[in-house]
Structure formats: structure tokens, C-alpha cells
Amino acid sequence: MKRNFYCADLRESHIGTEVSVCGWAHSRRDHGGVIFVDLRDRSGILQIVFQPENTSVFAIAEKLRSEFVLSVKGKIRQRPEGTINPNMPTGQVELLVAELEILNTSPALPFEISDYVETSEELRLKYRYLDMRRPIFQKNFITRHKISQTIREFFNKEGFLEIETPFLGKSTPEGARDFLVPSRIHNGSFYALPQSPQIFKQILMIAGFDKYYQIARCFRDEDLRADRQPEFTQVDVEMSFIEENDIMDATERMLAKVFKEVLDIEIKTPFARLPHSEAMLKYGSDKPDTRFEMFISDFSDELKNCKFTVFANVIAKGNPVRGLCIPKGASLSRSEIDELTRFVGEYGAKGLAWMKITANGAESNIVKYFSETEIKTIVSKLNAKDGDLVVFLADDVKIVAQGLGALRIKMGKQLGLIDKNKFNLLWVVDFPMFEWNNDERKWDALHHPFTSPKDGETLSKDNAAKAVAKAYDVILNGAELGGGSIRIHNSDVQKKVFDILNISDEAAKEKFGFLLDALSFGAPPHGGIALGFDRLCALLIGEESIREVIAFPKTQKAADPLSNAPADVSEKQLKELGLRIVLKQANK
RNA sequence: GGGGAUGUGGUGUAGCCUGGUUUAACACACUGCCCUGUCAAGGCAGAGAUCGCGGGUUCAAAUCCCGUCGUCCCCGCCA
16 A cells, blocks of 8 residues: 555544555654654654554554654544644544554654754754754745745746746856856856846847746855845746836736735735835835834934034035934933944944933933924924934935934834734835946946936936936835846947946947847847845745755855865866866965 | 854753852753653653863863854845
């Protein structure tokens, strides 16, 4: 009799049925005269019972240990009264074992396979196959599968084609650092692993495929974070003959379907749209967490004549002074406020000004520099109340926005203002085309150099600061879930953009020549989006780190403790590739 | 490249600040025995760690100092 059921699929309706199940001995409770084993497979847990009447089987059962692999046959029966376990789906029934085969044994484990015991991540990754046996982990990956299949189902139904793009491509110096693959046939030349299928999907539009998607692996050789891995998966989409709204609409319906099918949650569409400038001002971020308010306010106008010279000088230079009200923050101690100052320092802020709000005004060592009207303006604009703490940053606009934005999130978490059950989706739109790079005294593309401006006609170096892109980011609970744009399909506009970016004709040809050639041969208007699939999974499952939804992730130093990658290669391999190792000199 | 946290039996932690009453404690897991209704089973007994690694201070270091390595978080970076 072959296995004919998954453990956790057995219910009251199966009582009396002869079944065969396989799995791992999750836990064993030996009562001397009766032995219980929780048999676990990917579906969950079923209690199997050994009774001494079956002497030969019972003798084997006494030797069972954790994680032995078993095949058992027997009848499903109702559990005796008073022994029903309401905490498990199979808690009404149990399998009385008639036949038992030990398919494999296991030594004692390096850590317990349990949802209740935490283990260091290093050890979990080294024995990932054991870590992944944990029921919670199995569930995460079943959910990940469901999410990817729902996405495929959506796009297939909408007439999209799934087309694969190459892993071995050409290194493009723009953007993130590439992973390089040396070529054996072309000694001294390298392929690069794709940071995204961006250029290829645009070429697919030029080829006439009209609606494309791919759940694509991408690679970036940059430092890791909780939400960043050197290889990751993105949902990559591109469409022709469309405008921004078409991409946003398709994305919204796709996400709504995922939330419905996976979490049974109805997401309201269309999503809210927030201009980039407003996001940066009110939330101090281009990926605002809108689950709580605590808005940032700008006081550059109101305080330009204030007697506090730190503020006045900053404003005179054209930089902003902005404030944030921390509810009930007046109770923070001096050292707690110092800690906040240190925190904003991480973002480059040189200090943090503050006032404690009282029933009839404010107190702190800077209050004396402000007129009564100025204090009133601050209090009313931030809607501050007695017992709140108002903090200010006065600096370069980027530092002010980032510092207060990060502080807003930190305090929101700390004060419990974030409803963990909420899923807030929104679009950030109207991104600037360019960002001034002060170190190199030049304009950089905020998105990428193929992003279409809203107004290509009048685009020039002089008005680059004001140019708005046809770009959009979709944000979920303060995380950038994805972003996209309408691409430039007109070579005049493309030339203007390269001109502003100081990319010469030769340089453009060298870097993106094959795309530019392709665009010249009747490229349709097109645009698309890419969504971080690992992030989406982590957010839907409620995990903080994408490592929890990636089967075999890398550590923060980009190593894999399971396989020990990366590792040395043989002399022979190097020779074939024409490579010689020159280790970076340790300084000193 | 920078800042921070952390490293103690198989696992998770306590001890470290304030060095010596520590023979390094506790829980879980593990081994043996007992137990016929448990389900994160229970009872009894047992084995298991020179406290990441190297150096220093000291009569004495898990504990203080310096260095180093691993892991995690963050800044930079990620068009």
C-alpha cells in the first residue's frame, strides 16, 4: 500500500479508513504502555498511536527517535473522549498503527525543530534543510508558491506572455555593481549577471510582444540588508501602447488578487496617489508608511526672521527648517532626547532642536529665542498638545527629510502607533527626472536614463530641476514594493536626457548602443514596472527579513553557510579562464 | 568604507557592569530506567562547556584592556 494521504489532511470523515502516510517523527511521547508519535509531513501533523497488543510493531516503536523517517499503515479512528486536541486540525482523530517501517534514522539534531525555539541564524542557514522542516517555514514556502502562482494566473489571464531573458549579459556601468562571470571562450572578457531584465524587456516590446511578464532572478553585488540579498526575485512587467495609468491599474488589480487569494483581504483600488514632493515633505520619505499620521511640517517661511540664529542662518541659505511632533514626548528624559539626537546624526544631522509643549507655551533652552507668535504657529501647525515634544532639524533638505522621516518611523513604532494588521498600499508619483549630484557637480537620473519625462518638448538643462518623470513607485506599509516608468521611445527626447546627464553620444553608444539601435527601429510607446517579489512575500507573511521567505539566502557577508560559497577554485579553472588571483592588500 | 549589538555544554539563556563562595547556573534537547491517553507529556537518574579565537593587565580573568574572526541591525551604497 503506497502513501495515499498527507498527514494533516485526515479528518473525522476518514474515521474507519485504512490509510498509509509517510513523514518524520516530530515528537514522541512514550507512556510505557502506549506510545504517541506526532508524524509530520509538509501538510502538518498527525498523531499516530502504538499499542502493545501489536507486539512486533510496538518493539520497533520503542526505538523511534526524533526525525526518523517513517512509513505507517493503519486505521484512522476517533480519539477517545477527553483526549481531543482542539489546537490541531487533525486533533479529532489519530492513526492506530498496524504496520511500521523505519525508512531512515537520524542522529540527534544540532537544534530543535520547533516553532517555539529560536536558533541563531548562522546555524539555521548551515542546516537549512532542518530549519525548513519547521512547520512555520513550510507554511511560508507554501504561501510563497501561492503568491507566485496567483501572479502568473493573473498575467496569463490578461494576455501577457512569460518570456525568459538571459542571465549572462553585458555589464552596464550605471547603477548597482555587477556580478561578473569570466568567459572561457573569450579570455579576458566577462559576462555580467542581470541587475534586472530592464533592457531586454524593452527590446521585447520593440519585438512586438506587447505584454510581457517574468518572475525573474536578479543580481546586485552590493552590501546586504534585512530586505536586500545579492540575488533576489522580481516580478517584471512591460506593456506597449499604454500610459502610466494602464500599468498602475494592472498592478493594482494584480496585487488586489494576491491579497484576496492569499490572505482573503479586500484591497481597495485604485490606490491613493501621493506626489513625490508631498511624500518627502510630510513623511520625509519617498516610501511613506501611511499607517499612522505624525506629519512633518516645514517652518522655513514662518521662522526665517526668528532670533534663533541656527535656524535663521540655515533658512537664509535656502535650506529648510522642519519639525515633527512626538505625542507625549515631553516625558522623555534628557538622555532619551540625546539618543534621538544621536539617531538623526546617522543621517547627517548635526543636532536636534526640541521644545516640550506645555499648557501655556513651550519650554526648553531654545524657547527664549522664539516669539509668542512663532511658538503658536509651531504648536498649531504640528497640532501639538500639552505634554508633547516638538523636534526640529535645520539642514540640507535631504538630511532634514531623511532624519525626520526616520525619526517618525522610529517613534511611530516605539509609541505603538502602527497597526500591524493594516496593509496600506499607495503610489508615489511625479518623481523628479533628475537629482543634483553635488560631489560630481552633475545631474543624475533619479530612476534610469530611459525614463520618459512628462514634457519632453521643453526639456532642457536649464529646467532640469523641475522636470517631472512618468515614473511611479508602489509602496506597502513603508516599503518600496516596486517601481516603474513609461520609457522614452523617441530618440530626440532620449538625446536631450543624455545631454542633461552629461552622457556623450559616444558614451551612450558604448553603454547602451544596442538598446538605442533597437529603439530607432520603430519602438512602440511602452512602459512597465518591477516589483520586489521577496519583499512582497515577506510583507504578506509578516516577516521582517526577506531571508525568511528565501529558501537558501546569503548571510550579511554574502556567504552561504550551507554550501560554503563563495570558495576558491582550482588552478586549472583559473588557467582556462586566463585569470590570476591578486589579493587586495590589507592596509597597514 | 563607517557606527552599533552580539558570541558561555547540542540549543536558548543567566553570570560579565562591581575580577576571587563558580566545582560556571537554569530551561529545553540528548542517554538510561519507570509509566496505557499524551500532545511544547510526566517522574527518577546520567552524560555533556577550559565561556569565539589570539594577546595583555593581575597573586587570580567567562568577567577588565587591546586585537581579530563570525553573526545580526543601521549609515554609505543599492540608476
